Structures are given as C-alpha cells and as structure tokens.
Amino acid sequence: MTVPTRPLRPARRGPRFDLRTTAWFFVLLALLLSLGGVIARTAAQAAQRRPVWAVILLLLASAAVIAGHRGRRRWSARRALRRATEALEAAAETAAHSLQEPAVAAAPVEAVAPPVAPAPAPAWEPATPAATTPAAGVAPAEETLLLDAAVVPQVMDYAVLDPDEFERAIAELCVRDGCTDVEVVGGAGDLGADVLAVAPSGHRLVVQCKRYGEGNRVGSQDLQRFGGTCFTVHEADIAVLVTTADFTAPALEYAEQCGIVCMDAEALTAWHLGTGPSPWETSYEA
Structure with missing residues (x-):
C-alpha cells in the first residue's frame, strides 16, 4: 500500500x-x-x-x-x-546601482604651462618712463620735444583709488621728491598718521590721507583729531593732511592756527604734475 x-x-x-x-x-x-x-x-x-x-x-x-x-x-x-x-x-x-555605473571618461586636457609671473618691482620705487624711439625722419628739435613729452607725468585721478592705494600713492610722491625713510603706517590704531617720512630738509614729516568722494569735505573735527596726535604723539616737524576733496572754512582756520598744511584735490594734482609745491615747501615752518 x-x-x-x-x-x-x-x-x-x-x-x-x-x-x-x-x-x-x-x-x-x-x-x-x-x-x-x-x-x-x-x-x-x-x-x-x-x-x-x-x-x-x-x-x-x-x-x-x-x-x-x-x-x-x-x-x-x-x-x-x-x-x-x-x-x-x-x-x-x-x-547603490547608480554608484556602480561606470563614470564617463573625461576627454584628456592638454597641459598648459603656467604663466611666468613678472618680478615684483622694488617698494616705493617711482615708475621710470620708458624710452621712446622717434620715427625715422624726425628732426632733432622735434625729437627733443617727443622725449620731453614722454617724461611729463600724466594727470592721475586719486579719487578712484581705495584708501590703501591712496596712502601708497602719497608715499610714492614723497619718495619721488626726495624724502627718505618713507613708511606707510595707516590702518587700525595709527593715531592719525598714514605716512611717515623725513623731508629733504631733514624735518620729520607726518601725513594723514583722506580719500573722500565728490560732495564730501574735510571738516574741523578731522583736523582737531589729527592735530591732537601729529605733534604730541608722532613728534611731527611738518604735519600734512592731504585729501581728494576740499576743506571747510573752520577746518582751514583751525589748521592755520595749529600749523597743519592742508592740501586739497587741486593742490594734490599740482604736486603730482610738478606744477605746484610739495607740502613741506608750503609748511608754516618752511
């Protein structure tokens, strides 16, 4: 069964x-x-x-x-x-399946040699105008005029610079006109001094830079703050406040009483072009 x-x-x-x-x-x-x-x-x-x-x-x-x-x-x-x-x-x-899929091979990229960076220029060395070669057939007198035109400084708009660039530009002007021991000290805790230098006459130069935009003017309060430190703290022989704008009447009056040199945008342009005096040449002790 x-x-x-x-x-x-x-x-x-x-x-x-x-x-x-x-x-x-x-x-x-x-x-x-x-x-x-x-x-x-x-x-x-x-x-x-x-x-x-x-x-x-x-x-x-x-x-x-x-x-x-x-x-x-x-x-x-x-x-x-x-x-x-x-x-x-x-x-x-x-x-998990998406990670297992083979990755698409990237096309080979042709290696490019990195660009060679130019050698940095020495600090505070003013730019030297490049020599120009006159065209063929130019008379000697015309050649002299061309060379003279090449060394004439161009008008510079300091108002477009940022505050740090403006301080460095003022320091370069001091070096160009014969100052020594030029130093940019602007920043937090500078106590009103942005550029320190020794003028060609041997006087200690203290400069404060005010890069103001159009419509702003340096007032008496700015001069009072600078006047409270430039002589007592920084021991300045010549104190200068240079700006890309203008000064108010009370500020100019206070500066004249304290012996502070004020350079507005027009005076700064004349100093840059060489058509006007440098700040230590217009100081009250000069």
Whole structure:
C-alpha cells in the first residue's frame, strides 16, 4: 500500500543581502529621522513663541485628520511603517546601482604651462618712463620735444583709488621728491598718521590721507583729531593732511592756527604734475 505524500511548498527566498543597499537604507533612514527632529524642534520653538496660534493650528489639523479618515478603513501604523521601509529600501537600491555605473571618461586636457609671473618691482620705487624711439625722419628739435613729452607725468585721478592705494600713492610722491625713510603706517590704531617720512630738509614729516568722494569735505573735527596726535604723539616737524576733496572754512582756520598744511584735490594734482609745491615747501615752518 502506497502512502500518499503531501507536496512540499517551495520555500520563499527573501531578497538577497546587499551591503551597499543596506548601508544606503540606514543613511536615508538617518536623514529622515534627522529631518523629523528638525521639524519637531522648529514646531516646538514656534509653539513657545506663539502658543495660541499653535493650539489653533493643532485643533485644525486634528479636525482635518478626523474628517479625512471618517468612512475609510482604520489606519494601520504597521502597514504605514512597512510601506515606508519598502520605499527606503527601493531608494537605497537605486542609489547603490547608480554608484556602480561606470563614470564617463573625461576627454584628456592638454597641459598648459603656467604663466611666468613678472618680478615684483622694488617698494616705493617711482615708475621710470620708458624710452621712446622717434620715427625715422624726425628732426632733432622735434625729437627733443617727443622725449620731453614722454617724461611729463600724466594727470592721475586719486579719487578712484581705495584708501590703501591712496596712502601708497602719497608715499610714492614723497619718495619721488626726495624724502627718505618713507613708511606707510595707516590702518587700525595709527593715531592719525598714514605716512611717515623725513623731508629733504631733514624735518620729520607726518601725513594723514583722506580719500573722500565728490560732495564730501574735510571738516574741523578731522583736523582737531589729527592735530591732537601729529605733534604730541608722532613728534611731527611738518604735519600734512592731504585729501581728494576740499576743506571747510573752520577746518582751514583751525589748521592755520595749529600749523597743519592742508592740501586739497587741486593742490594734490599740482604736486603730482610738478606744477605746484610739495607740502613741506608750503609748511608754516618752511
């Protein structure tokens, strides 16, 4: 007698374990938990600031949830968790497959030799005009005129410079006209001195630079602050305040009483072009 045997059901095989997919799953899960924590903390802070509005919004949300689920099957937390887990697993598997795809090889880039930087110019050395070669057939007198025109300084707009560049430009003018020991000391804690130098006459020169825009004028308060430190703190023999703008009448009156040289934009341009005196040549001690 043959005993009937019950057919065996095929064993269900779970999904194949993938370390990369599992790692991405936990990464995405951590990100979602972090996002949920941020949202919860933000909601708590908002509730502390405006508790009345928080209670009203909570009541409205509760009413909306009750109305939305009325007449439908009961919500299952287990089913929602299972769906969220499946979505996370699918996202992790997609991210793992995208990383396994071969990267597109980039086209070879032809190596370019880096440009050679020019040698830095010595500090405070005024620019020397390049020698010009006259064209063929130019008379000697005309050649002299061309050479003279080449060494004439060009008009410079100091107002377009930033404060640091303006201080360096004033220092270069001092070097050009024979000053020694020229030093730019402007900055935080300079106590009103931007440029220090020794004039050709041997006097100690202290310069404050005021790069003001159009419409601004140096007032008496600026002169008073400079006058309180230039002689007592910096021991200036010649104190100069040079600006790209103009001075008010009270400022000029105070400067004349204290012996401070004021150079406005017009006087600065004349000093630059060589058509006007340098500040130490117009000082009250000169």
